[in-house]
Amino acid sequence: MSIEPEQFDEKVMRDADLGHLAADDYMVFYEGLFLEIPKWTGKDHSEEEWRKECIKFMENMNYYSTRGKELFEAGKEKNLNKLKAMEDQNETEVLSTAMDDAEKLRLKEEKKRLKKERKRNRPKFNAEKGIETMFRVSLRNHINLSRIADDKANTLISVNAIILSIVLSALFPKMDSNPWLIYPGMALILVSISTIILATLSTIPKTTHGSVSVEDVKNKRGNLLFFGNFHSMSLSEFEFEIRELMKDGEYLYGSLTRDLYFLGIVLNRKYGLLRRAYLIFVVGLVISILLFAWSILTLPPETISTPESMDIL
Missing domain, CATH: 1.20.1270 (Substrate Binding Domain Of Dnak; Chain:A; Domain 2)
Structure with missing residues (x-):
């Protein structure tokens, strides 16, 4: 992230790329990346190291466009606080709670998808x-x-x-x-x-x-x-x-x-x-x-x- 975006379209692309940091199911990404990165780097790291690295990354990154700040800034801070809370609590418990919330969100989205699909497949007027x-x-x-x-x-x-x-x-x-x-x-x-x-x-x-x-x-x-x-x-x-x-x-x-x-x-x-x-x-x-x-x-x-x-x- 050493190169700062200057043009408007560059700022929008940067914000869109990092929009997942503000997602309600961010902990799903967090856990998935923790398991996937060693396969690419060939290096193992502990959950504590991974958590600190994510906290550092989120503290140092910013959203650049006005719309990006409106959409993602609050969500990013919320997820950052979740990661920091792992330092004071049992990390497994916090992660489990976050994963439960993510699962609930996933089920909710799945229900919405099924509802839309049923509506789309409903017989049309003959x-x-x-x-x-x-x-x-x-x-x-x-x-x-x-x-x-x-x-x-x-x-x-x-x-x-x-x-x-x-x-x-x-x-x-x-x-x-x-x-x-x-x-x-x-x-x-x-x-x-x-x-x-x-x-x-x-x-x-x-x-x-x-x-x-x-x-x-x-x-x-x-x-x-x-x-x-x-x-x-x-x-x-x-x-x-x-x-x-x-x-x-x-x-x-x-x-x-x-x-x-x-x-x-x-x-x-x-x-x-x-x-x-x-x-x-x-x-x-x-x-x-x-x-x-x-x-x-x-x-x-x-x-x-x-x-x-x-x-x-």
């Missing part, structure tokens, strides 16, 4: 699998929504059919002798019929012409995943075109996208009609009840006292 899951979940949800809409439509049809049958069988024959039943009865009939019509329209299926040409497949336009597009095709044509579809991932995902889109269009129409049916049913039912109450309140007293009116009430 975009293709994610796309398939997205289509599967979306299509299943839309199909479930379609089934729910059909169930609601069937419920509306059943309820209004019962109401209509009761009105026609019980109230309609008595309207001649009880004219005050005409308005609420006709309103209830009109509401039930309108609701049944809208609910039925929401369940009417819609199909297309049922054929996708070879030209459509080549241009990636046809959707072979919906029966309405292939029900009139021959088996050989369908098999050929479905094989072409399976060969092209872009065409396949495009077909799924179109299938999902048009399914959404159908659901929008279905739920729109169903919403109107529910609104007509609820509003019409309220209006019918109000008309029924109004008819009773405005009914002449002599009409209320008749046996026919009492039977209706």
